[in-house]
Amino acid sequence: MKAFERIYVALDTTDVSYAVELAQKLKGLVGGMKVGKEFFTANGPQGVAAIRDVGMPVFLDLKFHDIPNTVAGAIRAAKPIAPQIINVHAQGGPEMLKQAANAGREAGIPLTIAVTILTALDQDDLDAIGINDTIEDQVVRLAKLTQDNGLDGVVCSAKEIAPIRAACGPDFKLIVPGIRPAWAAKGDQKRVMTPRDAVLAGADILVIGRPITQADDPVEAAQKIAHELEGL
Numbered sequence: 001m002k003a004f005e006r007i008y009v010a011l012d013t014t015d016v017s018y019a020v021e022l023a024q025k026l027k028g029l030v031g032g033m034k035v036g037k038e039f040f041t042a043n044g045p046q047g048v049a050a051i052r053d054v055g056m057p058v059f060l061d062l063k064f065h066d067i068p069n070t071v072a073g074a075i076r077a078a079k080p081i082a083p084q085i086i087n088v089h090a091q092g093g094p095e096m097l098k099q100a101a102n103a104g105r106e107a108g109i110p111l112t113i114a115v116t117i118l119t120a121l122d123q124d125d126l127d128a129i130g131i132n133d134t135i136e137d138q139v140v141r142l143a144k145l146t147q148d149n150g151l152d153g154v155v156c157s158a159k160e161i162a163p164i165r166a167a168c169g170p171d172f173k174l175i176v177p178g179i180r181p182a183w184a185a186k187g188d189q190k191r192v193m194t195p196r197d198a199v200l201a202g203a204d205i206l207v208i209g210r211p212i213t214q215a216d217d218p219v220e221a222a223q224k225i226a227h228e229l230e231g232l
């Protein structure tokens with residue numbers, strides 16, 4: 001994999017024309033585009049198809065979290081969108097994860113993955129929602145649960161890559177948001193790492209939004225990040 005192909009750009013916008021234009025400009029400079037709840041709620045499957053038609057892989061980041069039958073149905077319904085990656089919340093539990101993995105395979109989606117603990121949360125947040133464990137232990141528990149139920153990988157912070165790799169091995173895909181180059185603002189992200197350090201730690205894919213999309217020149221920002229990753 002070439003260094004720049006590890007970068008998926010998060011398109012958190014409602015504006016489909018802007019998103020398509022940005023995807024066109026970034027084609028060949030990054031590996032794919034990530035669309036989430038804001039874009040999908042505004043533009044639906046047709047909006048995602050417009051991004052996919054630019055000719056880049058799409059990560060459909062809808063983070064399904066519901067009963068097993070509902071999640072499996074939602075994943076099967078994504079088949080016509082043909083995303084490269086789709087995801088659910090690992091906290092949906094073992095049966096939901098199993099049915100999600102089966103539905104992803106049925107729909108021909110290459111990677112069905114699960115979110116562990118969101119990168120905008122820290123230990124205080126975990127305590128506040130009543131999870132009486134360290135972030136690291138809870139993330140590793142959810143990653144193991146995800147792997148044991150047949151999914152392809154997890155969304156995690158770069159801070160937890162080493163213990164997940166130790167528990168789940170080298171082939172389990174680690175998709176990592178909360179990426180902040182030294183020159184970018186953290187915003188609402190709490191568990192962050194630079195692109196270079198995240199890849200050195202073992203990230204497969206870096207999800208990067210605002211450091212690119214909010215930059216004065218998004219193309220230049222993407223190139224700068226890709227350059228940081230060269231030779232790793």
Ligand SMILES: O=c1ccn([C@@H]2O[C@H](COP(=O)(O)O)[C@@H](O)[C@H]2O)c(=O)[nH]1
Nearest residue numbers: 010036117118119177178207208209210
């Ligand atoms: O734990 C998670 C899971 C998903 N995300 C998503 O990634 C991007 C990050 O965007 P930035 O602008 O680089 O912060 C965003 O779309 C989130 O929904 C995450 O940040 N953390």
